Amino acid sequence: MNWSLTIDKALPRPLRIILRGVGQVFFCCNAVTGLIFLVALFIGSVTAGAAATVGVISSTVAAYLLGFSEDDIDAGLYGFNGTLVGPCLFLFLEHSPQLWLYVVLASILSSIVLAALMRILHPYNVPASTSPFVLTCWMFLVAVYAFDSFTRGPILPPPGIPTVVTGVGAIPAEVWFTALTKGIGEVMFADSVVVGILFLTGIAIVSWRGALMALSGAFVGVIVPMLFGANQNLIEMGLYAFNPVLTMMALGWVFLKPSGKSAVLAILAGILTVVCQAGLASFLTPIGLPTLTFPFVLVMWMFLFAAGKSKYWSGPAAK
Structure with a gap:
């Protein structure tokens, strides 16, 4: 603006x-x-x-x-x-x-x-x-x-062998708003609905498309892990959403030419980011490290490298 x-x-x-x-x-x-x-x-x-x-x-x-x-x-x-x-x-x-x-x-x-x-x-x-x-x-x-x-x-995961997920189930409708907003807030480790709303507002000031991609990433970070049977508490806390938020913003708004095709690619990347996060979480559990934003980084890198070979997606990396 x-x-x-x-x-x-x-x-x-x-x-x-x-x-x-x-x-x-x-x-x-x-x-x-x-x-x-x-x-x-x-x-x-x-x-x-x-x-x-x-x-x-x-x-x-x-x-x-x-x-x-x-x-x-x-x-x-x-x-x-x-x-x-x-x-x-x-x-x-x-x-x-x-x-x-x-x-x-x-x-x-x-x-x-x-x-x-x-x-x-x-x-x-x-x-x-x-x-x-x-x-x-x-x-x-x-x-x-x-x-x-x-x-x-106490929040840092203790080193250990990955365990079978518990607390699986669909999240209640009244929790969706909390999960979505916290998913945006967790990008900066903020477990807060208010912070998530303010983050989304700040993005919207710069770009409505950017804000839409962020919100869409949060939806992906709630729907996909719920369909796959991920831990319900982690979904409600937004811990599966913050990486797809960044992935979809990066591919759907920033690093590829904004279009319907890049939006579709961003959705696919967001979905795969959820899977990547689950895999990296299990991989890092034995050494007791959190995934942080590495699922986003890894998926974004792979999609941008791949986009360079495609006739459909192009656009310079800006950041």
Whole structure:
């Protein structure tokens, strides 16, 4: 929307870059949207909001000091992985003063990993997206075994053998709204209906198609696992939806030319993201790591590589 772009451009450059970095979590290069996302995070949890703020500032400043592309920094591309790193580490690890330093270091590394992956993937016109966040957080979560100052939190899956799913069944109609909105909120680890609504509002400010893809991804993340007999509690918490949300936004709005054909491809990719998430969850269970957004990254990469061989889908990778 024009009014949001006017506000975006009127903000001081450092603030604009930081807020754009937050907005880029949902592919939105807009400071107004980023502000809405950040406010939503603080509403959901002050700690999560503070951790996201520390993360986005650390990753962005690191990119600037390391001399990475000014255009990419201005677009907030070196901020969104750091935005995710902060809440992630505070969700899965016990809180301590040292954890703030841990977030800063992980956010700095996410920018370095992003620059490296951008260099590797550039010839193929495929974005790194949230893969730096995933790789960095996996390393930092595993590293806590070697440090006495850090302890795994109760939410982090304990290492073990995958077990047979329980709590299977169709979710009640009155729970659908909660599942859908939480599915959008869980992209930034927010278990909140209000946060999910605010996230969707922020996306809609930038693009109605983007918001439609996000909402459609949430529907896919509820319907498909329910049909396949996934754990009902996980569906209700939106934990099967946040990856399809990102996948469908990426393919149906951002990285392929927006059209009916790309929307169909996005739906197929969203469905397969659910299966990919279930498979990766079982694969990672023995080492006690969460899937994070890797199902989205993996499916998006495969579809974008494949789209380059198809006469039906084309469009440059933008982020």
